[in-house]
Amino acid sequence: MKNKRRNLGYFFIVSWxxxxxxxxVNCATFSYGSVSQNKIFKAKEKVIPALVHLNxxxxxxxxxxxxxxxxxxxxxxxxxxxxxxxxxxxxGESKKVKCILSDKREVDADVIxxxxxxxxxxxxxxxxxxxxxxxxxxxxxxxxxxxxxxxxSPHGLARSxxxxxxxxxxxxxxxxxxxxxxxxxxxxTDAAINQGNSGGPxxxxxxxxxxxxxxxxxxxxxxxxxxxxxxxKEVVDSIIKTGKVQRGWVGINLQEMKAITEDxxxxxxxxxxxxxxxPAYKAGIQSGDILVAVNNESIHARFQExxxxxxxxxxxxxxxxxAQLTVMRNGETKDFHLIPEVYSPYKxxxxxxxxxxxxxxxxxxxxxxxxxIPNRNGIxxxxxxxxxxxxxxxxxxxxxxxxFEKQPVNNLEQFLKLYQDAIETxxxxxxxFVQRGVVTxxxxxxxxxxxxxxxxxxxxxxxxxxxx
Amino acid sequence: MSINLFVAVISIHSVILGFTSxxxxxxxxxxxxxxxxxxxxxxxxxxxxxxxSRRDGNAxxxxxxxxxxxxxxxxxxxxxxESFNFRVRIQINNEEKEFxxxxxxxxxxxxxxFLKIENKEGIKFPFVxxxxxxxxxxxSAIAMVGVLGETLDNVRCITTAHxxxxxxxxxxxxCIDENVxxxxxxxxVINEQGDVVGVIGFDxxxxxxxxxxxxxxxxxxxxxxxxxxxxxxPPKIQLKEDEQEAWLGVITQPLTDDFAEYWGLPxxxxxxxxxxxxxxxxxxxxxxxxxxITNFNGVPIHAKYDSxxxxxxxxxxxxxxxxxxxxxxxxxxTPMTLTTLLSNRPRRSYEAEEYEWESxxxxxxxxxxxxxxxxxxxxSVQGVFVYRVKSGSPAQVARLTRGFIIQSIGNYxxxxxxxxxxxxxxxxxxxPKEITVFAKIGNISGFFRIQPRWGExx
Numbered sequence: 001m002k003n004k005r006r007n008l009g010y011f012f013i014v015s016w017x018x019x020x021x022x023x024x025v026n027c028a029t030f031s032y033g034s035v036s037q038n039k040i041f042k043a044k045e046k047v048i049p050a051l052v053h054l055n056x057x058x059x060x061x062x063x064x065x066x067x068x069x070x071x072x073x074x075x076x077x078x079x080x081x082x083x084x085x086x087x088x089x090x091x092g093e094s095k096k097v098k099c100i101l102s103d104k105r106e107v108d109a110d111v112i113x114x115x116x117x118x119x120x121x122x123x124x125x126x127x128x129x130x131x132x133x134x135x136x137x138x139x140x141x142x143x144x145x146x147x148x149x150x151x152x153s154p155h156g157l158a159r160s161x162x163x164x165x166x167x168x169x170x171x172x173x174x175x176x177x178x179x180x181x182x183x184x185x186x187x188x189t190d191a192a193i194n195q196g197n198s199g200g201p202x203x204x205x206x207x208x209x210x211x212x213x214x215x216x217x218x219x220x221x222x223x224x225x226x227x228x229x230x231x232x233k234e235v236v237d238s239i240i241k242t243g244k245v246q247r248g249w250v251g252i253n254l255q256e257m258k259a260i261t262e263d264x265x266x267x268x269x270x271x272x273x274x275x276x277x278x279p280a281y282k283a284g285i286q287s288g289d290i291l292v293a294v295n296n297e298s299i300h301a302r303f304q305e306x307x308x309x310x311x312x313x314x315x316x317x318x319x320x321x322x323a324q325l326t327v328m329r330n331g332e333t334k335d336f337h338l339i340p341e342v343y344s345p346y347k348x349x350x351x352x353x354x355x356x357x358x359x360x361x362x363x364x365x366x367x368x369x370x371x372x373i374p375n376r377n378g379i380x381x382x383x384x385x386x387x388x389x390x391x392x393x394x395x396x397x398x399x400x401x402x403x404f405e406k407q408p409v410n411n412l413e414q415f416l417k418l419y420q421d422a423i424e425t426x427x428x429x430x431x432x433f434v435q436r437g438v439v440t441x442x443x444x445x446x447x448x449x450x451x452x453x454x455x456x457x458x459x460x461x462x463x464x465x466x467x468x
Numbered sequence: 469m470s471i472n473l474f475v476a477v478i479s480i481h482s483v484i485l486g487f488t489s490x491x492x493x494x495x496x497x498x499x500x501x502x503x504x505x506x507x508x509x510x511x512x513x514x515x516x517x518x519x520x521s522r523r524d525g526n527a528x529x530x531x532x533x534x535x536x537x538x539x540x541x542x543x544x545x546x547x548x549x550e551s552f553n554f555r556v557r558i559q560i561n562n563e564e565k566e567f568x569x570x571x572x573x574x575x576x577x578x579x580x581x582f583l584k585i586e587n588k589e590g591i592k593f594p595f596v597x598x599x600x601x602x603x604x605x606x607x608s609a610i611a612m613v614g615v616l617g618e619t620l621d622n623v624r625c626i627t628t629a630h631x632x633x634x635x636x637x638x639x640x641x642x643c644i645d646e647n648v649x650x651x652x653x654x655x656x657v658i659n660e661q662g663d664v665v666g667v668i669g670f671d672x673x674x675x676x677x678x679x680x681x682x683x684x685x686x687x688x689x690x691x692x693x694x695x696x697x698x699x700x701x702p703p704k705i706q707l708k709e710d711e712q713e714a715w716l717g718v719i720t721q722p723l724t725d726d727f728a729e730y731w732g733l734p735x736x737x738x739x740x741x742x743x744x745x746x747x748x749x750x751x752x753x754x755x756x757x758x759x760x761i762t763n764f765n766g767v768p769i770h771a772k773y774d775s776x777x778x779x780x781x782x783x784x785x786x787x788x789x790x791x792x793x794x795x796x797x798x799x800x801x802t803p804m805t806l807t808t809l810l811s812n813r814p815r816r817s818y819e820a821e822e823y824e825w826e827s828x829x830x831x832x833x834x835x836x837x838x839x840x841x842x843x844x845x846x847x848s849v850q851g852v853f854v855y856r857v858k859s860g861s862p863a864q865v866a867r868l869t870r871g872f873i874i875q876s877i878g879n880y881x882x883x884x885x886x887x888x889x890x891x892x893x894x895x896x897x898x899x900p901k902e903i904t905v906f907a908k909i910g911n912i913s914g915f916f917r918i919q920p921r922w923g924e925x926x
Contacts, residue, residue, distance in 0.1 A: 259915045260904050272914040287913065288906065369911045372844040429730045433757075437844040439719050440757060441742045444726050 035147060039205055043149060044161055046207030049132035050077040051151055052084055053100040053158040054199065058092035061359045064385035066352035074152030074200030075099070075123065076209060077133045078236070082125030085236060086199030087214050088114040091121045099125065100158060113239035116346035117183055119214055120232050122239040134201060137208030139187065139228035142169055150191040150213050150224065152200025164191030164222065171225060172305040173215070183312045185305050186225035187211045193224030202226040248317035248340035250325070251278020252285060256304050268292040268328060269301040269310050275365065283338040285327060292333070293326035315343060349412055350382060355423050356445060357388020358395060362412040378402045378409050378435065393445045396436065403433035486609025486660045492626055495658050499613045500624040501594035503656065504529040504558045506540050506583070510551035518831070518856035518870035528615050528654040529556055529583065530667060531595045532699050536585030538569060539695070541654035541669065545574055545581050554583050558593065572703040578694050579671050582703055596656050598692040599663035604631050604642050609660050610689070612668060614652030627652065631689070638775040642689035657689050666691040714789040715813030717748020720780065722771040723760055733798065737770035738762045739780055745837060753808035755795070763796035784810065817842070821885050822855060825892045827920045828903065829861020830854060832874065834885045849908065850883040851875040866916040872907040
């Protein structure tokens with residue numbers, strides 16, 4: 001009995017082994033047949049000369065201070081006059097970026113514009129020469145299983161190439177750890193993507209760029225994501241022409257139809273939220289309405305991955321130009337006419353207030369959604385430095401300054417002016433009124449004395465001694 | 469000769485420790501019979517998921533009356549931990565006996581819990597008598613009688629420590645100079661005179677500003693004076709009924725000298741009104757943000773530090789709901805007097821009305837004013853708060869999580885727990901295939917499709 005079992009086991013191993021050999025042989029035929037080594041070489045040759053290693057020094061606001069950090073990223077040249085595509089999260093707010101070209105030359109590129117919503121940035125290399133550039137493919141015509149290469153500088157290792165296949169063509173990744181991609185899905189690939197690959201091209205076997213490598217799942221193996229190049233084309237065009245991407249805002253948030261019904265025949269998209277005082281709000285659109293058409297063009301989002309396209313359709317509405325939204329409410333169709341406004345920026349402008357030791361930003365619509373701020377009044381304290389006047393006076397990160405010496409604070413610009421006046425006239429005490437959650441509080445900003453010296457005094461002393 | 473030497477050693481020892489071994493033995497014999505072992509079960513809620521898990525626990529219990537009032541450490545029951553099934557193990561005549569006990573309402577001004585032993589036979593329990601004056605100074609030696617672990621048969625044990633520091637605010641607090649083991653939390657504290665003067669505790673209670681001034685992790689002595697009233701009049705058995713507690717409806721901050729100087733006011737302290745809850749007795753009498761409270765019902769307010777604010781809460785509470793109070797304020801430097809009728813404090817989140825909708829696996833609570841403040845929920849947002857989502861339940865499948873505010877079910881808006889309950893009952897009767905819930909979290913809202921598993925829940 002025992003022997004028999006062992007024999008069976010043996011048979012199993014043998015058959016497994018044969019199967020393994022067969023697949024091996026198959027693989028061999030595959031790689032030397034339809035996908036030849038030459039094809040891979042050719043695809044690589046088409047892109048590598050246009051590959052750029054980026055070393056931006058980007059400002060970041062952390063713990064109440066503006067600091068500059070050196071980051072590593074990738075990019076690729078898309079025109080002979082030197083336009084380069086990369087990720088917004090690579091260049092951030094930097095104005096100039098150090099680039100290393102494929103021939104290892106170092107040049108400075110100007111940042112032409114960035115779009116945080118799609119995580120795309122466009123740079124421009126010096127105009128004094130003709131650059132090699134890549135061919136952009138068609139990311140609508142890709143299929144799962146297609147062979148792709150990721151090229152770039154993983155962990156700073158420039159001009160690296162990795163290979164894999166397309167794992168999924170339209171992965172929905174909204175709102176992951178604060179990074180949003182409202183207007184696009186992602187190409188998922190198992191071609192190795194690491195930190196530093198960001199902004200580099202995802203290339204097909206023909207040597208065409210079909211995506212911009214921009215994300216990966218940390219803790220997972222070979223789960224990387226690229227922005228489809230067709231999404232990028234439009235954004236890049238707009239940035240090159242106007243330096244930015246303008247979007248229309250109607251003020252509605254959407255949910256897929258599956259959230260309310262399993263009925264496949266119900267078309268449209270669910271309006272989950274109407275932002276207060278938005279064009280949609282003023283027009284009378286309510287949460288729970290089903291949006292079925294935009295300017296008489298019918299729309300449908302059954303699943304989450306269908307949402308980016310609908311959001312984009314709304315964002316493509318021209319600000320200031322009347323639009324018609326058709327919704328279903330209680331089984332009846334209703335048309336609403338509204339005038340879209342300009343979509344507010346993703347990030348608010350941020351400023352460091354050196355003397356008091358804090359950073360603050362304007363409050364954007366996106367911040368209202370992500371942070372628990374009651375409304376857009378005031379300015380948002382993004383960080384407070386330890387040992388600073390602001391900290392000693394009791395200001396906390398997350399506070400919203402509503403009043404400055406009894407004057408309502410409307411925006412960052414106005415606050416900056418009030419602040420600068422106070423610094424110039426050397427005012428000893430400033431009364432702020434802040435919102436902390438739903439509670440309000442008075443804060444008296446004053447220069448504390450340490451060992452007989454004020455904080456300002458200490459800083460000055462340090463600066464002077466540095467000079468000597 | 470050798471005996472003399474032994475005595476000499478002991479006396480040196482006593483100088484260092486403050487207690488002789490004889491003293492310790494006497495204390496041990498006197499106090500340890502009233503040191504009990506409490507065994508209990510509790511439901512612990514994970515604050516992130518709202519998931520509840522059940523645990524068994526042990527704690528030290530100190531018998532404080534002959535009819536079986538037992539004082540246990542506050543950690544036994546907190547906002548996230550609900551305990552039940554209390555058993556008290558006591559050594560009577562060298563024999564370990566077990567009694568059932570009932571939980572009494574947890575005091576909110578000291579972090580201890582009281583139990584009452586079910587004593588049908590009228591047994592006279594050994595108990596500790598406390599001395600009024602703790603006579604503790606920095607450096608004073610103290611002895612504690614605690615319970616060792618299960619592997620050591622929970623035998624009672626005596627140990628010593630010192631008072632390492634004394635805090636004056638927000639009330640007199642004695643800190644011990646080292647850590648104590650778990651079995652000593654709640655242990656009776658004996659001073660150098662041999663009097664039981666308090667118990668070992670951690671953290672201040674909520675009403676003392678324990679949330680603002682966390683003194684977590686350091687053992688303290690709760691002196692007798694703090695819990696005396698509960699020994700004289702034990703708390704009632706815990707009931708989930710409205711608490712009658714007076715409330716004004718303001719959030720204040722102290723008038724520090726800096727603020728006084730800025731506004732050109734005398735540096736005598738006071739309370740700056742920072743937030744006025746609306747509606748509240750404060751808003752009704754016209755109290756405004758920026759007013760400075762200088763006198764409350766005849767008691768001058770001289771608050772200058774954050775720790776002084778809690779004293780005001782106490783004053784309001786003592787004034788009593790349903791009573792008119794006079795509030796003297798300074799508005800833009802001008803003295804004014806306001807009068808208002810104190811009302812009952814709206815229920816707090818931990819005593820909020822709760823409803824478990826079993827068929828979908830949701831436990832919801834009313835949105836209490838303090839929850840609004842904690843979660844920045846605007847007054848305009850109505851609904852019920854998702855307190856718990858049962859693991860694997862239809863609600864969890866629909867991706868609802870703790871923290872959402874359910875604003876409507878189907879086409880029916882929800883503004884109170886009553887409305888929610890009624891609707892849930894109708895739904896439970898009709899058993900629809902699915903329920904669409906509209907809920908909000910922060911500034912984001914959305915629809916959730918819940919598909920109850922009717923067959924299984926029956």
